[in-house]
Amino acid sequence: MEAIPFSGRILDEAPSQLGEGPTFDPATGTAWWFNIKGQELHELHLESGRKAVHALPFLGSVLAVIDPARQLIASDQGLFVRDTRSGQLSLLTALEDKPANRSNDGRVHPSGALWIGTMGRKAEDLSGAIYHVAGTKVTRLYADISIPNSICFSPDGTIGYFIDSRVNKLMRVELDAETGLPKAEPTVLIDSKPYPGDMDGSVCDADGLIWNARWGTGTVDVYKPDGSMVARHKLPATQTSCPGFIGAKADRLMVTSAWQDMDETARAADPHAGKTFELGVSVKGRFEPSFRL
Template sequence: MTMDIIPFSGKILCDEPLMLGEGATYDPATDIAWWFNIKGEALHELHLASGRKTVHPLPFLGSVLAVIDPDRQLIASDKGLFIRETASGKLSLLTTLEDIPANRSNDGRVHPSGSLWVSTMARDEAKGAGAIYHVARGTVTRLYAEVSIPNSICFSPDGSTGYFTDTAINHLMRVALDPATGLPAGEPTAISDETTTSGGIDGSVCDADGLIWNARYGSGAVDVYRPDGTKIARYTVPATQTTCPAFIGAKADRLLVTSSFQGMSDPQRAADPHAGKTFELGVTVKGRFEPAYLL
């Protein structure tokens, strides 16, 4: 099957370049998009309608945000999972994930059941140092160990299927889940082998039709997959190191994409002037809102 390649027709949502923009999500109740600069220890907030931008310094390397209720959020970090009071920014520890100082949190999403899948990896990307965890009402269960760069965590609309990858291996994985809990109900299988193509599978979201929208790190693109792993489209993005998508807007019909300039030399950054900026893809999508995390 021929994959459609669609040139970028969107816009820059935020022109502040981030070393590692990641963990994008959106809260429809407040019309606010959230994302992290992981290595800059900061949480970025953008009110879509007004364009009001706020940057919240963090005392850790945050990478995943989930809404709990109108007053509270859950943040995953290298120090564990924290409850954040949205109005004040006050943080309180919910639980730790693992006692490995060399590791930090990475990718994660809330399952339709209200449980969280969240991952860890070595700060220096050491092989097999990370893991993927399931967190339900504060109870932590390790799902997959010896993962190097966990990414692409997302779920089918009905919660019966989960997707993830180890970017170091670059296979898109699919696993059957218990829709009521978000726990695996079978063994994962690879549905797309991306080892022979350029770039790495990074963050993903799954739309209302079950299509997987994946940020392709190193390729300046968002790729779209069917649930069977067939790649059907590539939307180009004017930053090589695209990292994480999120459905945004009142109808979840727009797509935000973060990016990164980590590891780039000065000449590489000069050749990639939008590296690290945050974009809107500029196409209409059939997105859906992230579920709330259930305490």
């Protein structure tokens, strides 16, 4: 499919080695995302443009609102509660006993439970897993995952999606809408392996369309729930990593990217690598659920 030319803008010029986990808090009008390898949490107030970067003592990758005073952060050291005013961090629970692993992609299910993926720090084969976290109860859903990505859910919470980017097949699984736990074995929805690039982070809009950042092709691809592609949007960075809905109506899309694994020549050829973008198209997005503690 021919890509639609980029008509958006650079939302933030600061290049992240590995930008990930974009999300938006409508109560404060603030977008949040991580530079995983740089151990940074980025905060951008959309209306004013006020920007802050918070240094982290770990490799953070996913943020979720708990309530106005607290956020949940997934990291290589476990799940932490962050005080939104002071930035103070307190451990909620560990994920797994694998010091060589870190967290990667994740998202909160409409039930308030978190799905979170882990992987080796050097993306070692089959080192990671995908977990379901309800409060402090951690349940391993899928083992032997190399690079967990594309964790997202249908608007009614009955369908979950995920991928191991090394395998490059987007999986679909029926879920219990009340708990976010699987009701059946996952099946392949999209076999993306034969095509250039890797499926990275995804998010589902209010119509159930899947918006996927495709690492290596500099695009955001849009799929129907049946797996058929309906659009491909071009971005000015090759390693696009994850999308997230932003704005007071969740009708805009932000996209993170990365410069990791690029030498000086590659970075010179890809000058916007690692920057954070607004796609520039109107979307029917939805706000992320809060994590139920």
